[in-house]
Amino acid sequence: MKARSALLLGSLGAALVAFALTSPRVVAADKVDPVADAKAFQNFFFQKFPNVKHEDFVNGPYSMNADMKRQWQEKEEFPPYEFALDAGKDMFTTPFKNGKTYADCFPNGGIGIRQNYPYFDTKEGKVVTLELALNRCREANGEAPYSYVKDEMASLTAYMAFTSRGKPMDIKIPDDPRALAAFENGKRYFYTRRGQMNFSCASCHVQSPGERIRAEILAPALGILNAMPIYRSEWSGMGTTSRRFVTCNSQTRAVPLEPQADEYRDVEYFLSYVANGLPISGPGARP
Amino acid sequence: MKWSFVLAMLLAPMLALGLAPAARAANEADYKAAYAAADAASKEAAGLRHQWTVTVSALAAAKKAGDGGDFDRAVAAAREAEALAKASIFQATSEKEAWKAMEIR
């Protein structure tokens, strides 16, 4: 009896000490500091996987597993996204009914600019992703927007990513409180648990990259968007960033948000910013 | 003294489980009340952007059973949906601060 209450008191004491130790850090984190966040984020992965070359993180599960990497390298000789890439190039260069093309909507004619997306639009006060910008371009030219989760959108972004391969991700956070708020909101979305499974994005992609979830190997969160869009063998087709978010949500038994909802735009902003400096590797191929 | 307490602890849930449902079958009013409560909780969860897929399907199952006149099943499904929705609301509320524990810094 005595021993047990002593034990109870002891663990209570330990919990109090632990609380006292952690609480100052929580207070300090209230200021939004994207530069420090990105540094800490990258260091976490670099230290967790000291043998993975920094630029290799963008290759997702292949950076974590030698056997999968061999299979992928063989597959890359004849990648499954090739058809989408060709279709994307055709679509990109074919003029709209009004004679204009996608190139008219983007800086540098849309070539080699994937690393600058998403960006914070100071006029709109919101994050603009590449997928969103493409559909806005279509609508501005009198064309119906594409579905964010289907093949056409993925083909277009596949081509745009391909022309930007190897360029380091270069996301800017302008000096605007709304941009900082968007970054912070994306961060919150990334770490917030949701769905009946009580999973956050971080539960898989920070805590367990390289581990198996059923037959799959989890990709690290660092550089995970650099490979977008992806040909997913599981889907027998291409997937956009929107599709990836929506599917991740429903797998944790959370009702997904509508594609390009503010939260998704913000989380894309956060994840891309913390991957600054890592090369664009999309379009990617994943099992 | 101690034993009687244990016995009571064991008996109480058995009584609750075994006797209460046998009292009477659920009727339409029970279903409507249970469904309204579940629907309200589910809407609150959706408003918090923390809806669960299982809540939506339990609610749909309740409606289907209710429309078919199977009120026992409808009430059970509605209560399940309400419990799930409440759990998701709890998740949304606690995660307002709890997410920071996961953060890399």
Add this chain to the structure above:
Amino acid sequence: MASSIRVRATANGDTTEVQALIQHPMDSGFVKDSKGELIPAHFIQELKFECNGKDVFIADWGTAVSKDPYVKFSFKGARKGDDLKVSWTDNKGASDTTTAKIS
């Protein structure tokens, strides 16, 4: 419309290694669409590779082959510069063909 067949053949000494990727839905006939209706079977029945007038590889395929199939094999007796003709026919009578130079 671009060809549905991508092929690459490389001669290395006596053997030629061939890789091909074909765009085809390869519907098994057991999958339902979003409205719950069965998607009818639609698959490649025969895939053929010919080199110098001789068949070097013939595959009789069924519904068990996955969408956008990939094939890799090697054969002997061809040289750099020879033509490799690839063709497929599916169960709806559609077909496609392409010719690649062995490099």
